[in-house]
Amino acid sequence: MRVRLLFLAAAAGALLPCAAGAQSSQQPAAASSDIVVRAARSKPSNWREAETSHVIVLSDGTESELVRLTRNLERLHFLLSGLLGRTNVQDDTIKLRITLIGDVAEFDELDLRNKRWQQGPFNDMFQISRYYDPREDGAVMATTRVDQRTVIEHSPATPARVLGAVSSALSNRSADPMADPMAQAELQSAVIGDFATAGMIGSHDLTVTYGEHAIEVPAESLLYAGYAQHYLLTYFPAAYPRWYLDGFGQIFASFATKGNNILEFGRSPRGTAAVLDVFGSFPVQDIFNDKYLTEKPHKTDWTPIHAWLLTHFLMFSDTRRPQLRAYLTARNNGTDPATAAAVFGDQKQFAHELRAYYGARKPYEQVSYPVDKTEEPIVHRLSQGEAAFIKGRLELGARILIPPAPASEMDPKQAKLLSKARDEALKQRDQWLARLRQDANRWSGELGAQLLLAEAECRSDNAAQCLAAAKRAQLLAPADARPLVWKGTAMVQLAAAAPESERETRLVEARKVIAAANRADLEAVQPLLAYYASFAANGEKPPVAAVDGLQKAVGEVPSAPASRLKLATALADRGQTDIARMVIMPVAAGPYDSPERPAARALISRTGVADHTSSAAPSP
Numbered sequence: 001m002r003v004r005l006l007f008l009a010a011a012a013g014a015l016l017p018c019a020a021g022a023q024s025s026q027q028p029a030a031a032s033s034d035i036v037v038r039a040a041r042s043k044p045s046n047w048r049e050a051e052t053s054h055v056i057v058l059s060d061g062t063e064s065e066l067v068r069l070t071r072n073l074e075r076l077h078f079l080l081s082g083l084l085g086r087t088n089v090q091d092d093t094i095k096l097r098i099t100l101i102g103d104v105a106e107f108d109e110l111d112l113r114n115k116r117w118q119q120g121p122f123n124d125m126f127q128i129s130r131y132y133d134p135r136e137d138g139a140v141m142a143t144t145r146v147d148q149r150t151v152i153e154h155s156p157a158t159p160a161r162v163l164g165a166v167s168s169a170l171s172n173r174s175a176d177p178m179a180d181p182m183a184q185a186e187l188q189s190a191v192i193g194d195f196a197t198a199g200m201i202g203s204h205d206l207t208v209t210y211g212e213h214a215i216e217v218p219a220e221s222l223l224y225a226g227y228a229q230h231y232l233l234t235y236f237p238a239a240y241p242r243w244y245l246d247g248f249g250q251i252f253a254s255f256a257t258k259g260n261n262i263l264e265f266g267r268s269p270r271g272t273a274a275v276l277d278v279f280g281s282f283p284v285q286d287i288f289n290d291k292y293l294t295e296k297p298h299k300t301d302w303t304p305i306h307a308w309l310l311t312h313f314l315m316f317s318d319t320r321r322p323q324l325r326a327y328l329t330a331r332n333n334g335t336d337p338a339t340a341a342a343v344f345g346d347q348k349q350f351a352h353e354l355r356a357y358y359g360a361r362k363p364y365e366q367v368s369y370p371v372d373k374t375e376e377p378i379v380h381r382l383s384q385g386e387a388a389f390i391k392g393r394l395e396l397g398a399r400i401l402i403p404p405a406p407a408s409e410m411d412p413k414q415a416k417l418l419s420k421a422r423d424e425a426l427k428q429r430d431q432w433l434a435r436l437r438q439d440a441n442r443w444s445g446e447l448g449a450q451l452l453l454a455e456a457e458c459r460s461d462n463a464a465q466c467l468a469a470a471k472r473a474q475l476l477a478p479a480d481a482r483p484l485v486w487k488g489t490a491m492v493q494l495a496a497a498a499p500e501s502e503r504e505t506r507l508v509e510a511r512k513v514i515a516a517a518n519r520a521d522l523e524a525v526q527p528l529l530a531y532y533a534s535f536a537a538n539g540e541k542p543p544v545a546a547v548d549g550l551q552k553a554v555g556e557v558p559s560a561p562a563s564r565l566k567l568a569t570a571l572a573d574r575g576q577t578d579i580a581r582m583v584i585m586p587v588a589a590g591p592y593d594s595p596e597r598p599a600a601r602a603l604i605s606r607t608g609v610a611d612h613t614s615s616a617a618p619s620p
Contacts, residue, residue: 045387050377053077054091055227058390059100061145063379069100069220070377073227076255079263079367080231094138094525094556096230098223099394100145104129107144110391113398116561116594119246119304123279124297126304130222133397134233134559137525141226142394148217215271225249233559233586238332242591243287247311250304254364261371266312266364275305276358282306284351288341313357320344334581334589334604385446392436392452399432400459401425401595433460440469447476454486463493484517485526492534503538510534518549528553529563532570542570554583561587561596568603577607 050057050070054077059066081087101107107129117132131142229249232240254267279301286292287310292302314324323343330340344350382390403422406415433456440446440453450473457466467490473483491510495503511534518527528549535542542550547570554563568584571577581604588600 043384044381045384047382047387047390048379049382050379051095052375052377053095054093055096055098057098057100057377058382059145060102061100065145066100067377067379069223071374072220072255072257073098073223074375074377075257075263075369076224076227076252077231078369078373079255079265080228080252082367084236086235092523092556093234093558096227096234097138097140098227099140099142099390100219100223101142102145104144104146104148107142110142110395111398112142112394113401115398115401116592118242118592120242120302121293121295121297121300122303123300127297128217128222130226131394132226132230134557134561135397136529136553136557136560136563138557139230139234139559140394140397141230143219143222143226145219147219148222215274218270221253221269224255225253228252228255230559235558237558237586238328239334239585239589240328240591241290241331241337242293243307244311244328245591246304246307247309250308251312251315253308257369258366261369263367263369264364265367266316266362268362269305269308272305272308275303276309279303279306281351281355284310284347284354285341288344288347289338309358310354312362313354316363331589332585334585383446385443386448388439388443389446389448389452392439393448395432396452396456396459399429400456402429429460433457433462437465444472445476447473447480450476451482451486454483454490458486458489458493461493463490463497466490467494479520481517481521481524481527484513484520485524485530488513488517489530489533492530492537496538507534507538523556525553525556532566536566536570541573547571547574561592561594561600565596565600565603568600572603572607581607 047058047060048063048066050059050066052070052074055070055073057066057070057073059069078087081089101110112131114131114133116134119128120126128148129144131140133140226249228251229245232245232248250269252265253269254265256264256267258264282292282302287302292300295302314320323345326343327340330343331337341347402425403418405422406418410418436453436456440449443449450469454466454469454473457463457469466486470483470487470490473480474487477483488510491513492507495506495510498506511531514527514530514534517524518531521527532542532546532550532553535546547567550563550567550570554560554567557563564583564587568580568587571580571583584600584603587594587596588604
């Protein structure tokens, strides 16, 4: 099959990194002499970490599985780079950190709430277990190592029905119905027939689930789809419609290696025909005008398979592909969805072609992969102390994000709901922090434990506790930049709360510590973010060096909406409104309802561009 460079991405490339200022020749103050760290020997855990040029993957599975999956992610990165014209482009972005957890129930217990990534909304039968958080210091993703099941239709087979079939047969036959060959055959047919269409065997092969028809969702497909979306958001950030990113991920969910040097993608997902037969078609105009985003999951017939079909049709069509490019460009420029969709022409004709495509044989692609490009992951086994905080680092994003207090002019009913949600989030955060403090005390000799606690305390505005944890981390790793970042951040917070006569002096000292962190690791993002925040959080206008450092941070983590909002705000305040709009558009009009979106839309309005994304446009 011939190779076609099909794929495209609209506008708004990642910002080029530029040098950070904020340098200082002074060293941070010595750690307090009353800080004592007792290091204990930690035994090996069942967790391993594999690292390549673009990913860090942690898994509690076998080493062979970890190596294979990590190697495949690098191959997928190579494939996407070739298709999107980035093969020989220098890459300064932060590696994606992926955690693979061995059980769906264990994954669900973490209660990882996706605040900066959403899917669909798909029918509620298609709620997969995957977490993605584009954090300021690097994106993280988590999913399961085991295949997941998606129930697509409930069948009439139930325990009661099976029991009823047995009882009916017994009551209508002789005292010993099984002695009658005819009765035996009839009963066996009824029972086996029900179980044959009842569902699939459970993940541990213990029970038969019946009363439903289900398809398997391979764990690898979730991993590859998630990485494809991350790739697009990182290297080609733009205001994509959500259906396109969902479909883009599904196209690469079928990624596979054939032999030593063939990479394959674009095949139909498992259960495609069954899902489309059960759920039927979906109105094209409701997709293009974003009306589907308002559908309730228990009512909608929109599924990942529909997103795959639509995106596959547009990408693999020589006629429609240029239209898709124009549509994505228009959306990224702020054009309202319905107007942007006009590029596809008569939507009735479009729907007719899409229906025909559904019944046709679907193309897929195979690409040759140079064997000498294969990158072998560097693998090491984590200690029990290191492994103890893997899940805590994942939970960090969900636990420290607290809903804002209700505004005074808000509707009382809405204000009550918001206050309740805020109180619950604060309660859960405090409970999580208490457990984290206990664990960090238990593993007092683990650098990762103290760093995680310091970050959690600082981001919960517990400056004194943050400073203490950062000092403990500094004793464990004096040359490491990370303890200095949180030490300086805590000092900034304490300075803000100090008497006005002391504030400026204390801020200067805090910035010296942050500058020392920058010198310790010139490629680290956290010192740049901390230096900028030392001004912005205190109501001061950040100097040029701080804004330049923030721009470098955005260049290294282009998918992070929080740092994009900060940079766009700083640029707008400096009168650079055109660049500010380009920076913030993926947040204001992009695919995900992040906590930063309201402020991003307000910034778009402030810089003079009408916001067409706040509500669905009328159908064409």
